[in-house]
Amino acid sequence: MTMLIRSKWNLYSDLQISGSLFFSTRPVIRFSPHIDSLYLRISRSGDPNISMARLLDHWVEEGRPVKRSELHKIIKQLRKYRRFSHALQVSEWMSNEMNNQLPTADIAIQLDLKSKVQGLDEAERYFSSIPETSKVSKVYCALLNCYAEHGYVEKAEAIMQKLQQCSSISVLTYNVMLSLYRRLGKYEELETLMEEMKEKHICDRYTYCIRLNAYAKTLDIEGMEKFLLQMEADVAAVDWHTYALAANAYIKAGLSEKALQMLKRSEHLINGSSRTKRIAYEALLNMYASIGNKPEVYRVWSMCKNLERSRNSVYVSMIGSLLKLDDIDGAERILDEWESDNTCSDIRIPNLLISAYCKKGFLDKAEAFLSRYLNLGMKPEGITWALFANGYKEQNDMEKTVEMVKKAIMADRQVSRLNPSTLSACIKHLKGKGDSEYAIELINLCRQRGIISVGTYDRLFNYIQNENPDTSMEQHFLLDRKYQLPDGEKEDSY
Structure with a gap:
């Protein structure tokens, strides 16, 4: 099952890991009937046809207060879980109803959302409408990312040149441009820009990972290994992602033994919060399955499933990994565990088995499987x-x-x-x-x-x-x- 790691700029997309979506699977949450908040009302309204402006207006008509700080948190969550259209509606309601000029950070976010939801032309029109006093580096950086997302290299480079004239240009801005060059295969331009960053001593862990990812994408194993040695010399540039990226390159190159070595190194560097560990273990489950190592999949699962505040995504990763190993019986057993342990219905998990049954031609079994979940109220x-x-x-x-x-x-x-x-x-x-x-x-x-x-x-x-x-x-x-x-x-x- 294809997954994505969500980093700040998606620098680790090649690892193919995904986190759980913000009610995009229309889960049924067991809320207390006495609990009500603006956040809960919006989070439960997963249908893209529901207007957030109407929902907010209704909240105000009930005489309830709306705080800008609360709207910021809601927009952040909606963006995190890819409900971009709803996030834009909340952002526009905030700017229309709260009767004051948006701070530059809010402008940057709204520009990004317009690009995602309404397209680049609309984002450019919005940028043109912004007062000149608000067109600070943060807003230009948002426009740069819009161009990067849509693959407009020349426009992105023009914004980059403008930003390079500012003393406050951030390493994040450079990394956006590096990521664009990597995605489009412009490795000469990527190398030139990275050399500039080295001269300015502003490379960070993301910078190194973008370059490592470029080697991995082209399966330049020799170049990747040399660059990995350079990263290891700078201890601050190496974490579990680093070796996971290298492992992914070895997997694509068919070098399973080297991939296994990298996965072991990656595992030794996993630390931090339960959420960080969960994301890392989900990555390892997927990659151990990719090299056909079922014992390692089950070993990592034994650590992963018992993490504090474990989520449905770990079941998605485990079941997806077992199906990749063609272990349908094992996947069904894990699904049984999920059914007995879950607190949130999630159609993604049955979908995994339905997909496997359909691919193998077991349509009757897939139909019976779905009927059972329909009877449980899952949509x-x-x-x-x-x-x-x-x-x-x-x-x-x-x-x-x-x-x-x-x-x-x-x-x-x-x-x-x-x-x-x-x-x-x-x-x-x-x-x-x-x-x-x-x-x-x-x-x-x-x-x-x-x-x-x-x-x-x-x-x-x-x-x-x-x-x-x-x-x-x-x-x-x-x-x-x-x-x-x-x-x-x-x-x-x-």
């Missing part, structure tokens, strides 16, 4: 139905595939990216049986739910209407930027 998300759609498509049961795809599109928590081969197979099937009306209804739904772009909709509409199309269906989707997965999602902080 499937779009991804759940998408898993079934993929499974039925592999079994060539196109009627059920179309049914599941429609359910995936219509789910409250919609899927932003359906498998293009499954979606194209549905449209081909409907067109082939002469049901162009249903095919058009399906792509209309996709467009309304933001799953495909206007351009892709137009191409698909023409495909459905054309009696002799000569373009591969999947190409219509693969040309759509919505179907091009980014190198790594960003979780930024100012």
